[in-house]
Amino acid sequence: MTTYSAVRTTGIYCRPGCGSKPLAENVQTFELAAAAEAAGFRACLRCRPYRVAGTVADEAPELVCRAVQLIIAGVLDAAGEAALAARIGVSARHLRRMFHEHLGVTPDQFARSRRAHFARRLLDDSELGIAEVAFASGFGSLRQFNRAMREIFRASPKELRARRRKADRLTADGGLVLRMPYTPPYDWEAMSAFLKANAIPGVESVEGGIYRRTITLDGEPGLLEIGPGGPDHLLLQAHLPFWEGVIHVVDRAAALVGLETDLSMARQFLHGDPEIGPLLAARPGLRVPGAWGPFELAVQAIIRNPPSPAEVDGAQEPSTVRRAPGEVPGDEVLRKVVEVYGVRVPGLGFGLTHLFPGPEALVGVEPVAALAREVAEGNITLDCGRPEELGRRLEEVPGVSRRAAQLVVMRLGGRDAWPLDGEAGHLSPWRSLAAFHHLIGDYAKAS
Template identity: 70%
Template sequence: MTTYSAVRTTGIYCRPGCGAKPLAENVSTFELPAAAEAAGYRACLRCRPYRVAGTVADEAPELVCRAVQLIIAGLLDQSGEEALGTRLGVSARHLRRMFHDHLGVTPDQFARSRRAHFARRLLDDTDLGIAEIAFASGFGSLRQFNRAIQEIFRASPRELRDRRRRGDRLVADGGLVLRLPFTPPYDWEATAAFLAAHAIPGVESVEDGVYRRTISLDGEPGVLELGAGGDDYLLLRAHLPFWEGVMHVVDRAACLAGLDCEPIRARAHLSADPDLGPLVAARPGVRVPGAWGPFEVAVQAVVRDQLPTDDATEALQKLVQVYGVPVAGLGHGLTHAFPGPEALTGAELVGPLAREVADGNIVLEADLEGLVRSLETVTSTRAAQEIALRLGARDAWPLAGESERLRPWRSLAAVYRLTSVS
């Protein structure tokens, strides 16, 4: 977990490795940039902490992690903390207390900091205009954007753009290229292999270490390409119909790659296991891949649970061809955007799942126990556990065999098992 150091005498916070050498008695530490900013500190111009992964450690309670996932998905862009608490079944007051105790900020402060940091990266890395960056980062107005950037970085967006360094700008011959930062170790090879094994033909592909997929934004098609970048970041190339809200596209891509949470405690716990320990030592950067779309992952798991691997792959391809939205001219085997639940209510194999999701009887953002319990009405426990794993549950177990000793980190343990087999 990255720990940020804030210096009381200068009002500046830094990431580890910064050349500044303040006196220890003047330093306070924070686990998130948002917490340092909420305490009145501004980001260091030398080490630029907004360019590193500001992830939530896996020691945070699952309720907080689920709330963070909803914030990443953009829930607070159009509503407030009351709506977030309602979605999670708790009061806004309780949620704020949980965030303050474990992250040092309120949900609103966390969301605001994420928007500002993402905007700062766009100012550095891209040639998007100031107004485009404001709306791409989830701000509701240019005035709100300018105020937040001035408060957090003590400079206007135009001044920050003028300060960017020569090597920051990412030149692309098509699409928008962005860095997805992570804290090492991170094993992209293992993640790409997992995504390849679970890819839905026509919607996803993995070729030469690059993951590609179709997406739909307000009914308009887009394509994402994700691959290795540098020692502490992946590279995402996004071909999108518009830039508004692109922050949430980027955040969802990071979740898909398993970059949204550092498995510090999970890795330490599994390292002590006699069977898994050698796997963790050999590949310490393995993480739990997430999902682009919850319903898409659920359909994939339900089909693969009912059919042998080759038959399931063929069935998924046919399902996409019949019910998906065609997208022409993409190459790399990409042909369709994945259909929504309403389109699949009459489909063979997945109709019951689609109807329950469409009717609101299955909520794919529920906690592990509630999610598995509702999914077991339409599929097997194994498939339900696989879906929960991909949707961020930390203790899902879609494999056979005894696993009690691996609690509460069975999701990462399962990914180690699956990637070691592949």
């Protein structure tokens, strides 16, 4: 977790390691850059706090962490705090109170700070025009963008771009390339190995340590590439049909590879366990992976983890995509689903051929027909706003095993999922991290 130091006499806040040496009695600390900004401090021009990862500490209540995930997904772009609160089952007043108590900001202030920091990175790293940066960062207008940048950075976007350093500029043969910051340690080798072993044929691939996948933005196809960049960041190269709202593309990519979580408390809690402790020590940089699309994740979890005989109760023979135990490997079923029901995208290479189909396309396709129908009709929302409820709801859907449901909850940010045998209650409330240390197995060795 990054702790920011703000100096009352200068009105400036810094990240750890900055060369400034203020008197201790003049220093106030914040866990979020947004909280320092809400208190009236501006970012240091020397250490540039906006260029480091700004994750929310895992000691924050899970309700707050779920709300943060929804903000990152863009819920506040088109709705207010009341809609956000409703998604997690509390009142807007209670949500604001929880944010103030644990983060030092309101949900709106948190969202605005993220947009401004992302825009500042785009001004440094890219050659996008000022207006393109504004809309790529999620601002609704140039006026709103200019006002936020002046309030947070005390300068106009044009002035901020003039200050960028030569080494900041990133170039690529095509697309937009951006840094994805993280707080070390981070185990990209293990993460990319896991993603490779679980890649959906035609939609995802990992070659030479680079993860690639197809995506869709408002119905138009795009391509993402994620790979190692430096000791404190990955590199994302995005090939997109337009740049508007690209902040959410980057945020979703960061969540996919586990950059949006701070696990310091989870590690502290688990390190003394005789079984999990040695695994944590062996891979201190292991993060729980997220997912690009919740429905896509749920489909692959169901296909790759069919119900056990004890869980099956009157199941009917699938009619469209056949899957009998031991008959067709999960990858082949997924490949068939993608080829038959996904949208073809030619000319990408790297084995990428299709966009993953949406729930409406799979309503009649076994073994995921029941889930697709529930999602398409709005009966299940796969955003993990309330992870325990989501897990229970998924297990009620025909064809969804307990393991599949718990894998979905784990990869959508639930802290206490357990997609393994047994209960492991002594590892609660951080079973997700413990489970992933078990699941990672020999993926990295095999990659």
